[in-house]
Amino acid sequence: MAGPKDLDPSSSPRALLGAELRHAREKAGLSQEELGQRLFVSGSFIGQLEAGTRRMQPEYARMLDEVLGAEDFFRRNCGAAAKSRYPDHFAEAAEAEARATAISQYTTLLIPGLLQTRAYAEAVFRAYKPTAPDAEIDALVAARLERSHLLDDPTRPMLWVVLDEAVLRRETGGPGVMAQTLQHVMTLIRQRRIIVQVLPFSRGAHSAMDGPLKLMEFADAPPLSFVEAPDMGKLLDDPATVARHTRMFNLLLAESLSASESLALIESVAQDYGHAEQHP
Structure with a gap:
């Protein structure tokens, strides 16, 4: 079965990436706290990624791909979600x-x-x-x-x-x-x-x-x-x-x-x- 498609950078990449993370986490049967433990972060941090209030850093994208079996979806799309006009x-x-x-x-x-x-x-x-x-x-x-x-x-x-x-x-x-x-x-x-x-x-x-x-x-x-x-x-x-x-x-x-x-x-x-x- 084909894996998830890359996010469209013209939309809201961070919100879409957060929604995909929530979907993948729930599909894996993990709570935010349980997923956070596997990434050595808090459950609230996972919640902020899902809500789009935190930027997904490349190291977390790689770990999420491994833990959730998402191939390299989060790593591929991490860059689009991180684009910003600010320092x-x-x-x-x-x-x-x-x-x-x-x-x-x-x-x-x-x-x-x-x-x-x-x-x-x-x-x-x-x-x-x-x-x-x-x-x-x-x-x-x-x-x-x-x-x-x-x-x-x-x-x-x-x-x-x-x-x-x-x-x-x-x-x-x-x-x-x-x-x-x-x-x-x-x-x-x-x-x-x-x-x-x-x-x-x-x-x-x-x-x-x-x-x-x-x-x-x-x-x-x-x-x-x-x-x-x-x-x-x-x-x-x-x-x-x-x-x-x-x-x-x-x-x-x-x-x-x-x-x-x-x-x-x-x-x-x-x-x-x-x-x-x-x-x-």
């Missing part, structure tokens, strides 16, 4: 973000990617890659702005952001760019599309001194935490780790200004940038 260290997180029902994020130095304007994003990428050609910067900016279309849906994902005060004070792209970007953030707040709180310098030490943090919740898969460093990023699904990071975020909320106080501070800083642009 390798962030691609899996961006794809999970697109499926999330809720995102909670703390940023230390820059406006979150989902809230950036074109000019702000360009300034960030120019700083990251000062010698890159215009075409490369344009592609990075386009990919970042495409992510922001997640907020076109009026309710999903729910986005709750904590901004360190340094995010507001670090002049990125000049006062005009900062004023424009903060106005954009304020518009989304006033439209009740996002919730933003500012963690002021006056609070001193806090629960997330080690760096930025992102938590994601899903309708059909366990929650994930994403942590990153320069050119590095990792999605974490260990329940204890995700619970610990959730507590960290909740502590940040407790230390932050209220939503109304935060909006007032953002507006004040935006006005300062606007005046600086008009009277350099």
